[in-house]
Amino acid sequence: MRRSDQSAEARKRRTTWLLSLLALGMFGFGFALVPLYDLLCQVTGVQSVALRSNSEQGYAGSSAGEGASRVVTVKFDTSVHPELPWDFNAADISLKVRTGEIYEVDFLAHNRSNGQIIGQAIPSVVPWQATAFFSKLECFCFNRQVLEGGETTTMPLRFMVSSDLPREINSLTLSYSFMRLDSGQQDLPLKKDLQASNKTITL
Amino acid sequence: MTTTTMTHDEAHHDHAPTGLKRWLFSTNHKDIGTLYLLFALTMLFLGGASAMVIRAELFLPGIQLVDPDLYNNLVTNHALLMIFGAVMPAAAGLANWMIPLMIGAPDMALPRMNNLSFWILPAAATMLILSFVVPFFPGGGTQINTGWTLYPPLSIKVGMSMDFLIFAIHLLGISSILASINIIVTLLNMRAPGMTLMKMPMFCWTWLVTAFLLILVVPVLAGGVTMLLFDRHFGTSFFDAAGGGDPVLFQHLFWFFGHPEVYILLLPSIGVLSHVIPTFARKPLFGYKSMVGAMLAVATIGMVVWAHHQYTIGMSLGAVTYFMVGTILISIPVGLMIFNFIATMWRGSMTFETPMLFAVGIVLMFTFGGLSGVMLAVVPADMQYHDSMFVVAHFHYVLMPGAVFGLFAGVFYWLPKWTGHMYDEKLAKIFFWTNVIGFNITFFPQHFLGLAGMPRRIVDYNAIFTEFNVLSSIGAMIFGLSHLLLLYIVIKTIRGGKKAKNRSWEGAKGLEWEVGSPPEFHTWTTAPQIK
Amino acid sequence: MCFNFSTIKKMLLLSLGTFAFGSAWGELGVNFPTPAGDVAQDIYDIHMLTMKVTTILLVIVFAIVIYSLYFHRKSRGYQADQNFHNTWFGNWSWVLVPALVLGVDFTIAKNADTVLKTVWEVPKEKDIxxxxxxxxxxxxxxxxxxxxxxxxxxxxxxxxxxxxxxxxxxxxxxxxxxxxxxxxxxxxxxxxxxxxxxxxxxxxxxxxxxxxxxxxxxxxxxxxxxxxxxxxxxxxxxxxxxxxxxxxxxxxxxxxxKVAQQQALAEANTDKTWTLDELKEKGKALYDTKCAACHQVTGQGLPPAFPPLAGSKIATGPIEGHLHIVINGKPNTAMQPWGTLNDLEIAAIVTYERNAWGNDTGDVIQPADVKSAR
CATH class of the missing domain: 2.60.40.420 (Cupredoxins -  blue copper proteins)
Structure with a gap:
């Protein structure tokens, strides 16, 4: 047998521990990527969900901008995921706005179902280069929205397009995806809601 | 690992233990290496069987054999069985067998951890197979129809079989991390006196880099699938946009692992080639230093170009340009490796035994796969290639020659060393030719299918794609069945054959050829002195 | 050894031949179809460029390897040049080869970058x-x-x-x-x-x-x-x-x-009471487009993922349960909610499902029933 060398054994142990720590560290790094991801997105320009929904960013970028004011077209578009039994539409298809000024538009939401449903809207701006220049001062997308069964409501959006918007952009489209927050994972709330409205149901 | 336990093991193992105990409690690197290789061979056949069902289904348009969900499940399982079940354990098996022999060490540094890292594998494989089988039982939920990429939201919607799969990935990850730690500790601390890092055999170098890559990326995948598990069961929304998460985040986590994984599969085979080609060209490896440098460069650049798998998600111009340029740059170190291999053959005195045949095949076909990789790296063109059959053809041209043929070369190269018998050269050559020809008939036509507009992972296709699919499926049957010959050759060699010399090949160099064929149960108990 | 070489050569020629053959097939549907836009043409051109460059490289590599396989064989009595790696070429190839590859990379990347900009930068005209x-x-x-x-x-x-x-x-x-x-x-x-x-x-x-x-x-x-x-x-x-x-x-x-959409809207909003046959006819058309992909035209489904509707508990059981599952879907299954359809459409589909494939319930569901079930 090879001469047992105390220092060699110690070296081996140290390497083993260091490597184990590295592996654990990388496992942690995987989770650290969740917050780091937004940073990465800002750097690489991937328009992550968090970046677009963040109210902070809307306030931070809410300066009127330094360029000359001009008129641009803002189109409004809505999608409702099938799991969310709501109707959701913009009151206007599009609006001509002056940059640097604050506008308010209404979106109409209606819960078709009998139960209380929670939804979350996720905004996107097209072209994506305009995202940083489109400030949402007040938006229903900052929070989850709760609609009671059959409820109809108006959801206002106050926004401003910065005058710093690159000159070649004359038209931008604001698109909202409305999703159901519990993703329809559980059947229970619906059943309960239906029982509350005194209907018998057998599935 | 204290000295006392080692002494104990030594005493215990003086005569090789027999029966089940020898294998279950083995701390001997040779036995564990054998276990790894046998496990990999089993998984190769399972993964191959699933591939053959896939190709049989795609033989003609229409849905004949398997329903769409079973098809997708097979696609998922084929990838995972081959990558985690066959290639990685086979490479780990070679490492276990050869690294101590090559560096003049008596065993791996952490023999009992070695035992653990192997015996996790059968448990992981059981979980993996359960994830495939569970949906067939009443109440077993839906089949895994996501492909091995497990992209949410689809993977959130799959039934309980996905949980089995996630745990299987956890176990496989733990096993390979333990094995990697062991290999690095061995390589850094147990080299024979005088063997500096830059005198280390190339196979050891490739494994050193591979093991580091594994430790760096596998935990990230484990983290990603853990988040998936939380999203599925604990109401978190890491990947659910409605809850403030991001479905694209998973893709980044996955490919942060997934791209280096390609090099993890590839590098050990590059190491094997660095021994096989000099042996049969009868001249030293050309450019040892540049080989080491190229390998480090590949590993480094390979860590930071993952998003080239996601060109179509809608990144900014700056981001895609960066990933495109980074990916194209990988061709430099890889090109240098290929060049070094060709330069080793150049002005050599070549003979073409089976390991060398595989080596030549690798150099040619891997170049082909690498060049189609350059095409895929080009973002505007990839807008077309992405997720088409062209991609399937590309990565099989990279991974079959680059990883699997390299392992075959290694197996034939060292089989005489392991068993003490020469394998049947004639049969082995027949195996090589059926294998390589079958492989090319299978995957070459898939380039055309992709360019003609056939997406990957579809169970049914329009009749315009029929001809090439028929050809590809015929090739796949030849290719798949040829592995039965491999099995036969291996069994035949284990049972008997021409006695192998200690130095089994005329041009072979290195410490592993100084020990017996087969080697004694304990080798290099006294470390050799390297000049 | 000669046998080995000739088989290698055959294989190489075969694969090279297949490749050349393949390129000649460009017009026969093995390459991308003719692009339908200028951007698409740019993408097509960059694809052809990279393919040509890589093919040339491939041919060079194959030629060198084949030459070496033929001449540098032991069976031809070739003695290995043990010092090849110590010549000036051996010492400097690690610079030469990357420089050459870099040149090729640069050619590809430069052209790709130009195309990439046009593809990626979506025009920002007002009337897009x-x-x-x-x-x-x-x-x-x-x-x-x-x-x-x-x-x-x-x-x-x-x-x-x-x-x-x-x-x-x-x-x-x-x-x-x-x-x-x-x-x-x-x-x-x-x-x-x-x-x-x-x-x-x-x-x-x-x-x-x-x-x-x-x-x-x-x-x-x-x-x-x-x-x-x-x-x-x-x-x-x-x-x-x-x-x-x-x-x-x-x-x-x-x-x-626009006219068709208005008509459909007007029809859905009438207060008319529909007959069984009217609803069945409408329902079949809707069912065949929207539901038949999973539940099949025959109503047999594809169990276990897609259960059959013919004789099923839901399609022959209480109407409320049937409407509920159509409107709200079934969580954690492939059954998605169809609540975006209007009352008339759902009424027609449900009526059809309850009166087809031997499900002879005779139920007639009116749009008003759907409205109250939502």
Missing amino acids: MDIKVTGHQWWWEFDYLDHGIKVESRYTPQDQSGDLYLREVDNRLMLPTGKKIRFLHTSADVLHAFWVPELAFKKDAIPGYVTETWIELNREGVFRGQCAELCGTWHSRMPIVVESVSEAQFATWVDGQ
């Missing part, structure tokens, strides 16, 4: 036409944002599409030539990807994301593609058919769509 492309399991929705038109596009089953099976849809994506069109890609459920080879690009549909691509079509024609990102069971049944027409034809089509 916006079309939202939404991927659903397993159909496409096209919303013409500037015209207020919505088109649902589903694959047509084999008995109707014949040779074009998996390449034909019920409602095509109509696009005008000579106009800049911007696509906004998004998804309503899982990932999908929009791919029509003539348009030469692919873009993922991701829930919560809206990504952009653009095209200006330069010729009329019908272009066929399909979903390119695995999206579950019927991933193979999501064709996309683009019909490129002149601007005048497009305008006519738009008007027709």
Whole structure:
């Protein structure tokens, strides 16, 4: 047998521990990527969900901008995921706005179902280069929205397009995806809601 | 690992233990290496069987054999069985067998951890197979129809079989991390006196880099699938946009692992080639230093170009340009490796035994796969290639020659060393030719299918794609069945054959050829002195 | 050893030959189809350029290896040059080879970068036409944002599409030539990807994301593609058919769509009481397009993922339960909510399901019943 060398054994142990720590560290790094991801997105320009929904960013970028004011077209578009039994539409298809000024538009939401449903809207701006220049001062997308069964409501959006918007952009489209927050994972709330409205149901 | 336990093991193992105990409690690197290789061979056949069902289904348009969900499940399982079940354990098996022999060490540094890292594998494989089988039982939920990429939201919607799969990935990850730690500790601390890092055999170098890559990326995948598990069961929304998460985040986590994984599969085979080609060209490896440098460069650049798998998600111009340029740059170190291999053959005195045949095949076909990789790296063109059959053809041209043929070369190269018998050269050559020809008939036509507009992972296709699919499926049957010959050759060699010399090949160099064929149960108990 | 060499040579010649043969087949449908737009043409050209460069490299590598395999053999008595790696070439090749490869890389990257900019930078004209492309399991929705038109596009089953099976849809994506069109890609459920080879690009549909691509079509024609990102069971049944027409034809089509939509709306809003036969007829048409992909035209389904409706508990049991599952879907299964359909449509589908394939319940569900069940 090879001469047992105390220092060699110690070296081996140290390497083993260091490597184990590295592996654990990388496992942690995987989770650290969740917050780091937004940073990465800002750097690489991937328009992550968090970046677009963040109210902070809307306030931070809410300066009127330094360029000359001009008129641009803002189109409004809505999608409702099938799991969310709501109707959701913009009151206007599009609006001509002056940059640097604050506008308010209404979106109409209606819960078709009998139960209380929670939804979350996720905004996107097209072209994506305009995202940083489109400030949402007040938006229903900052929070989850709760609609009671059959409820109809108006959801206002106050926004401003910065005058710093690159000159070649004359038209931008604001698109909202409305999703159901519990993703329809559980059947229970619906059943309960239906029982509350005194209907018998057998599935 | 204290000295006392080692002494104990030594005493215990003086005569090789027999029966089940020898294998279950083995701390001997040779036995564990054998276990790894046998496990990999089993998984190769399972993964191959699933591939053959896939190709049989795609033989003609229409849905004949398997329903769409079973098809997708097979696609998922084929990838995972081959990558985690066959290639990685086979490479780990070679490492276990050869690294101590090559560096003049008596065993791996952490023999009992070695035992653990192997015996996790059968448990992981059981979980993996359960994830495939569970949906067939009443109440077993839906089949895994996501492909091995497990992209949410689809993977959130799959039934309980996905949980089995996630745990299987956890176990496989733990096993390979333990094995990697062991290999690095061995390589850094147990080299024979005088063997500096830059005198280390190339196979050891490739494994050193591979093991580091594994430790760096596998935990990230484990983290990603853990988040998936939380999203599925604990109401978190890491990947659910409605809850403030991001479905694209998973893709980044996955490919942060997934791209280096390609090099993890590839590098050990590059190491094997660095021994096989000099042996049969009868001249030293050309450019040892540049080989080491190229390998480090590949590993480094390979860590930071993952998003080239996601060109179509809608990144900014700056981001895609960066990933495109980074990916194209990988061709430099890889090109240098290929060049070094060709330069080793150049002005050599070549003979073409089976390991060398595989080596030549690798150099040619891997170049082909690498060049189609350059095409895929080009973002505007990839807008077309992405997720088409062209991609399937590309990565099989990279991974079959680059990883699997390299392992075959290694197996034939060292089989005489392991068993003490020469394998049947004639049969082995027949195996090589059926294998390589079958492989090319299978995957070459898939380039055309992709360019003609056939997406990957579809169970049914329009009749315009029929001809090439028929050809590809015929090739796949030849290719798949040829592995039965491999099995036969291996069994035949284990049972008997021409006695192998200690130095089994005329041009072979290195410490592993100084020990017996087969080697004694304990080798290099006294470390050799390297000049 | 000679035997080995000649077989190697045969293999090499065979594969080279196949490759050359393959290139000559460009016109016969083994390469991308002729692009239908200038951007698409750029993409096609960069594809051809990289393919040519890589083919040349491949031929060079193969030639060198074949030369070496032939001449540097022991059986020919060639003595290994043990000092080859110590010559000036051996000492400097690690600089030479990367420099050469870098040159090739640079050629490709420079050309690719130019094309990339045109492809990636979506034009920002004011009058660009916006079309939202939404991927659903397993159909496409096209919303013409500037015209207020919505088109649902589903694959047509084999008995109707014949040779074009998996390449034909019920409602095509109509696009005008000579106009800049911007696509906004998004998804309503899982990932999908929009791919029509003539348009030469692919873009993922991701829930919560809206990504952009653009095209200006330069010729009329019908272009066929399909979903390119695995999206579950019927991933193979999501064709996309683009019909490129002149601007005048497009305008006519738009008007027709608007009239049809108004008619459908008017019909859905009447207070009329529908008869069983009327609803069954309407219901069959709707069922065959929207439900038959999973539950099959025969109502037999494809168990276990897609349960049969013929004789099922739900389709013959209480009406409330049937309406509930159609409107709200069934969580954690492939059954999605169909609440976006209007009352008349749901009434028709449910009536049909309860009176077809031997489900002779005789139930007639009126739009008002659906309204109260929501």
